[in-house]
Amino acid sequence: MEKLKSVEKLTDAFSKLPGVGHKSAEKMAYSVLDMSDEDVELFSSALKDAKRKVHKCPECGILTENDICEICSDKGRHKDRIIVVSYPKDVLGFEKLATYDGVYHVLGGTLSAVNGVGVDDLAIVSLLERIKRDNVKEVILATNPTIDGETTALYIAKLLESTDVEVSRLAYGLPMGGHLEYADSLTLSKALEGRKKI
Amino acid sequence: MEKLKSVEKLTDAFSKLPGVGHKSAEKMAYSVLDMSDEDVELFSSALKDAKRKVHKCPECGILTENDICEICSDKGRHKDRIIVVSYPKDVLGFEKLATYDGVYHVLGGTLSAVNGVGVDDLAIVSLLERIKRDNVKEVILATNPTIDGETTALYIAKLLESTDVEVSRLAYGLPMGGHLEYADSLTLSKALEGRKKI
Numbered sequence: 001m002e003k004l005k006s007v008e009k010l011t012d013a014f015s016k017l018p019g020v021g022h023k024s025a026e027k028m029a030y031s032v033l034d035m036s037d038e039d040v041e042l043f044s045s046a047l048k049d050a051k052r053k054v055h056k057c058p059e060c061g062i063l064t065e066n067d068i069c070e071i072c073s074d075k076g077r078h079k080d081r082i083i084v085v086s087y088p089k090d091v092l093g094f095e096k097l098a099t100y101d102g103v104y105h106v107l108g109g110t111l112s113a114v115n116g117v118g119v120d121d122l123a124i125v126s127l128l129e130r131i132k133r134d135n136v137k138e139v140i141l142a143t144n145p146t147i148d149g150e151t152t153a154l155y156i157a158k159l160l161e162s163t164d165v166e167v168s169r170l171a172y173g174l175p176m177g178g179h180l181e182y183a184d185s186l187t188l189s190k191a192l193e194g195r196k197k198i
Numbered sequence: 199m200e201k202l203k204s205v206e207k208l209t210d211a212f213s214k215l216p217g218v219g220h221k222s223a224e225k226m227a228y229s230v231l232d233m234s235d236e237d238v239e240l241f242s243s244a245l246k247d248a249k250r251k252v253h254k255c256p257e258c259g260i261l262t263e264n265d266i267c268e269i270c271s272d273k274g275r276h277k278d279r280i281i282v283v284s285y286p287k288d289v290l291g292f293e294k295l296a297t298y299d300g301v302y303h304v305l306g307g308t309l310s311a312v313n314g315v316g317v318d319d320l321a322i323v324s325l326l327e328r329i330k331r332d333n334v335k336e337v338i339l340a341t342n343p344t345i346d347g348e349t350t351a352l353y354i355a356k357l358l359e360s361t362d363v364e365v366s367r368l369a370y371g372l373p374m375g376g377h378l379e380y381a382d383s384l385t386l387s388k389a390l391e392g393r394k395k396i
Contacts, residue, residue: 002260002262002263002264002267002268002269004248004251004252004261004262004263005263006244006247006248006250006251006252006263007248007252007261009240009244009247009248010244010245010247010248012244013237013240013241013244013245016233016237016241017212017226017229018225018226018229019222019225020226024217027216027217028215028216028218029248030287031215031216032245032248032249033248033249033252033261035214035249037249039211039214040245040246040249041246042207042211043211043214043245044242044243044245044246045242046204046207046208046210046211047208047211047230047238047241047242047245048238048239048242049204049207049208050202050204050205050207050208050227050230050231051230051231051233051235051238052204053202053204054202054204054205054231062200063202063205063231064200064202065200065202065203065204066200069200070200071200089228
């Protein structure tokens, strides 16, 4: 049977998406043929629009469609308190709490010898500049509780050692609602180490 | 956190694809932001290209990028033998066998009272015209082995009853390589009914 080159190209494009194998990509490509011309047009421009409109906030690195993101441009938020995260999506969890009134700083990853991510690949210099410029009083390091996340947090903490900035790291311990029997030994030892008097 | 409207629109577009829920669609949309400008451009035009270039062969209904599909325009294939299928993709299985040298006719679905698909919604009139025009000698009904597929096959068989055309239906029975214990009772009864002397 005739090879449909345009469908193959579309299949290739779909298969570059996360979690999409060749079979699913092919199914998706064929489903596009059944869409209305209008829907395909909308889909096609939605791709280009998202790529064109969304960029990192030049202040903090959060994804935004504005010049400066809504958090950085919010006058009600304290510029002298920064939560440092690795990725834009990590901000979401804190914002859902709706209790934090400071700002954020997105590093854009974690230091990693294995993946070849060095200090210059992360937004560390701009963090230091912000700290100085905005007279930041508190930095909360919220990189992931992994070896790389830990390394990154320790590196930044060391850079700020000689300053007056209060540097903290998120607490480690048992996740709420979890069961003790399922806790891995590293988490358990961290929970024991960080035990608090009640 | 700021709502990224362009990402939401793209998420909506992705979630219209088969087997893609909201969470995966969102993940896909964000992954587009990490693609190169060039890849996004290619993806965007691949969508429009596939939709524009691929159409049904006016002869048989198979999807093609040419005026007439490769099978219909192949002089080596016998035009007087037609396998009738419901969907273009059903042709693939037969073509893989590489033993069939006739042509196909795609109905575009099956008769279905539940889904409101009637005789006029399927390419039945054009099938009758082809049969007459090309002096077709054999029609093999290869609609799905479902109630609707069966109804459709019987309907077409009835239409051809008064003609000289040899009409047949694919055989029912146990799938090769399967296990008897897993065969459903309908398949088993069909297998028994169609038993052959050895």
